[in-house]
Amino acid sequence: MIAELAALTVGFVVSLLTMPLVMKFMKMMGMVGIDVHKKDRPSIPEMGGVAVLVGLTASVLLVMFLMPEKVRLLMSFLSSALIAGIVGAVDDLRPLNARIKPLLTVFSGIPILLLGTYNPRGPIFPIIGQTRLTIVYPLIILIAMAVTSNAVNMMDPFNGTMSGTCTVITIVMILSSLILGREDGLLLSMCILGPLVVLYLFNRYPAKVFSGDVGSLSIGAALGAIAILSRLEAVAVVAFAPQIMNAFYGLSTIGRLYERREVSRPTVILEDGRLMASSDPHAPITLARVILARGPLHEREAAQIFIILSIISGILAIFTAYLIRVTT
């Protein structure tokens, strides 16, 4: 438990110290984004996810030092997050094609396959138990890493939604690891929890920093890697339900992979600053649009609903972990 607590502390402190420096640097370099959901449209520093990656790297390196027997596991975890982070950084600096980006995130699953740190027999489901998907599982891993990283990337419509919902998912992973006795899941989740909390503190409404794709893709890949490396795939599918919903609705309404800048905005801003669902039939049906269909809301309230939904799916995910324990 000492290594887990040390990872949490180091990840949190390093990210906390790095974030203001990253913000200052991004502002200096002109790497700012417009907060489109505010009436005064303020310029916010981008790529705050760099501080998350620095914090994550520090905590993983510390655990490698404390637990040398876990080096392979930690290497595959960190490499997955870093590869997705590099793809995100490239996209932040020079926007990638909507089809190329998901394809590149597939590579974040390669370290897990090369280092052989996954369960070769396949995922474990409640009721069914251990599956035997020896041949197709490596392919599923590559697809799953692309799905988690891109689903998290698409779930960033309001201040604090991506960082808040991912913090909830990480806590769910920790609790599920405790229920199922998955020590690796606990260790890896503690490594990412500290940097995620820091990102949430800076990214929550009103945002002081945007995570950028460097943050969202790497966080998504890290969570996907935790699910695979700790055999918590079924738990993760349920915990990721809001992200899956959001990505799936968007993709199914547009009918192809898309970038936010390519399609009509799913939400519109009213004169009083509240957000409303767009009635444009060509706009994607995203989770934000569905939430706002009942009437306009302030950004802070809409972001709160996202986090509450994540907590509800988290409770179902914990129940899924319990089902795995009693039925398999």
Added chain:
Amino acid sequence: MIRRILDFTIVLLFVWVCMIIGLWLINEVIVPLKISGINNHFVEATLKVAVSAGLVLFWLWLWREIVKVMFWHTLKSREKEMKSPKKENDEA
């Protein structure tokens, strides 16, 4: 706010229950199924995987349709609500 959360909670619960029932169906019905006339184990296993995959696709389709119907229904009733007081004023 509570109504919006409730809408999604119902969808999430429905989708989760469907997932559990689907897993039970795969485990209890599809996997033990003996298909008469097929002696090749590989072909039989492939058919079972195809049926299971079809079940997953049906689950996703159902999930999408529920939310699609919910979204357009809510949006239209909201638009009606917003238009109706204006109409009354015009008539007055």
